[in-house]
Amino acid sequence: MQRQLIIGDKIFSSWSLRPWLALVKSGLPFEEILIRIHRPESVENIKKYSPAGKVPVLIEEGVAIWDSLAIIECLAEQAPSLWPADRLQRAFARSLAAEMHSGFAALRSTMSMNVCASGVQVEAGADVQRDIERIQSIWTDCRARFGAGGPWLFGTFTAVDAMFAPVVTRFRTYNVSVSPVVQAYMDTVWNDPAMQRWVADAQAEQ
Ligand SMILES: N[C@@H](CCC(=O)N[C@@H](CS)C(=O)NCC(=O)O)C(=O)O
Secondary structure (H helix, E strand, O other): OOEEEEEOOOOOOHHHHHHHHHHHHHOOOOEEEEOOOOOOOHHHHHHOOOOOOOOOEEEEOOEEEEOHHHHHHHHHHHOHHHOOOOHHHHHHHHHHHHHHHHOOHHHHHHOOOOOOOOOOOOOOOHHHHHHHHHHHHHHHHHHHHHHHHOOEOEEEOOHHHHHHHHHHHHHHHOOOOOOHHHHHHHHHHHHOHHHHHHHHHHHHHO
């Protein structure tokens, strides 16, 4: 296989979920290699594929590409529908993907991903609430402005949906209360067959 994706445990590895979902939804063929993370030997095992020592890593024709956004850009060159077709929508979509990639630290550290858990209670401080409100406003705005052609943020599935997919699982796990529009979008992500495949694999890891 000329394309491999190295990922971490499906239950926990939020960064791995993003390119995995983009790859499955794009229909590009790939082989998946799973490395258990958060173990003493994890970094050494990942470094066999990428000197950065973190998953995800894409091996494309023998070349290692790491970091989720770089991987998604590489995939989008071969599956252009991963970004909106319109130039300005595409730029806007890239802004959202970048905001997700570099931001929401409070949410990510307080509500870590566990796709198999639900009804978990945590102390969500003001910084977490701010992250939750910002994400809900992004999803609501995208659905209203760009969502006419389908149930995803830009109508059809794009890299932005892949970037936010782990947040959907976090909102479910930690029972975050959301508006009906946001709930409908979360249902789209969660019920997608590719997402359900990831969740089933995660359950099998336990
Ligand atoms: N900015 C990186 C973050 C990657 C990252 O933090 N990966 C974590 C797992 S989700 C990792 O590989 N950790 C290694 C370990 O903890 O063993 C990306 O977007 O890919």
